[in-house]
Amino acid sequence: MKLRTAIIALTACGLSFPTLADVNLELPKSAELVLVNGVDAEGNAALTLKDGKNQIAFRIEENYRENGDYNLFKSDIVIMTFDGQDANYVLTLPKITSSLEGEKFNRNPSLKLKNKSDSSVNFEQGKLMKNGVQFGRDLEKEMAVYNQSSQPAAYAMATGAIAVTLPATINPADYPALQNKNGDKTTVAGQMLDYWYSQADEATRANFKARIAK
Numbered sequence: 001m002k003l004r005t006a007i008i009a010l011t012a013c014g015l016s017f018p019t020l021a022d023v024n025l026e027l028p029k030s031a032e033l034v035l036v037n038g039v040d041a042e043g044n045a046a047l048t049l050k051d052g053k054n055q056i057a058f059r060i061e062e063n064y065r066e067n068g069d070y071n072l073f074k075s076d077i078v079i080m081t082f083d084g085q086d087a088n089y090v091l092t093l094p095k096i097t098s099s100l101e102g103e104k105f106n107r108n109p110s111l112k113l114k115n116k117s118d119s120s121v122n123f124e125q126g127k128l129m130k131n132g133v134q135f136g137r138d139l140e141k142e143m144a145v146y147n148q149s150s151q152p153a154a155y156a157m158a159t160g161a162i163a164v165t166l167p168a169t170i171n172p173a174d175y176p177a178l179q180n181k182n183g184d185k186t187t188v189a190g191q192m193l194d195y196w197y198s199q200a201d202e203a204t205r206a207n208f209k210a211r212i213a214k
Contacts, residue, residue, distance in 0.1 A: 022051035023084035028093050032061045034077055035128075038143050038157055055081040055155045057128055057143065060105065062096040073102040077139070078109045079146070079153040082123035088116045126153035 025047040027033070033041040035057035037049070047056070060075040073096045080091070092112040096102050113121040128142055147154045 022086040023049040023054060024088045025049060025054075025056070025084070026088070026090045027058070028091060030060050030062045030093055030096070031058045031091065033058045034139055035143050038140060038147070040140055049084065051084065051086055053081065053083045053155060055079065055147075055153070055157070057139070060093055060096060064097045066098050071099070073099070075102065075109070076106050077128040078111070079126040079128055079143075080111060080113070080123050081125075081153040081155045082113060082121060084121075089121060090114050090116070124153040126151045 027044040027046065029044060031044045033043060033056060035041055035055075036047060037055055041056075044058075057077050057079045059077055060073065062073050064071055064073060075096075082089070090113070092114065094101070094105060094110050096105060109125060109127070111123070111125055113123050115121055126146070128139065128146055130137060130142060147156050
């Protein structure tokens with residue numbers, strides 16, 4: 001309730017919320033998101049991202065039949081960082097039809113990123129790897145560490161929030177793909193709130209604090 005009140009207060013203080021979303025990214029059915037711009041994500045619905053540099057992390061999850069048995073392939077976590085400019089993009093991944101093809105992808109992930117004109121788009125890629133037990137990984141923290149490295153796909157983001165068109169009030173349930181795996185539905189909205197508060201002048205911040213305190 002306080003989160004909703006906070007956002008309403010910012011709006012009432014005269015702080016505008018311009019449309020920031022300029023980049024649309026379509027994902028194949030086999031892609032399962034785990035992070036978008038450093039924030040936990042899931043699913044493979046099309047993404048609306050901020051104009052400029054963006055980073056996604058995902059796995060291939062694909063069923064295939066081999067020697068009469070059905071198998072599920074789950075790849076290592078692949079990172080892709082690209083610079084998008086007010087356009088639509090499509091990510092293409094190879095079809096996995098055998099264990100050998102799965103192993104080949106893990107050794108050397110093959111990705112293609114194209115715009116709607118079918119022209120190739122430059123990007124950097126890497127993998128988010130962890131030795132030992134994989135259960136219960138804190139992927140947001142792992143990505144934060146990765147992004148401080150010199151790896152090709154590393155990207156030191158100023159904020160982990162995904163840029164979306166912000167309405168006057170936010171219902172976090174409207175953004176299921178952005179809920180983290182601990183069930184915290186306010187993560188993204190909270191990050192948006194932090195961002196817009198940081199953009200406000202001192203008078204607006206003072207009015208905002210006064211409204212929250214009521």
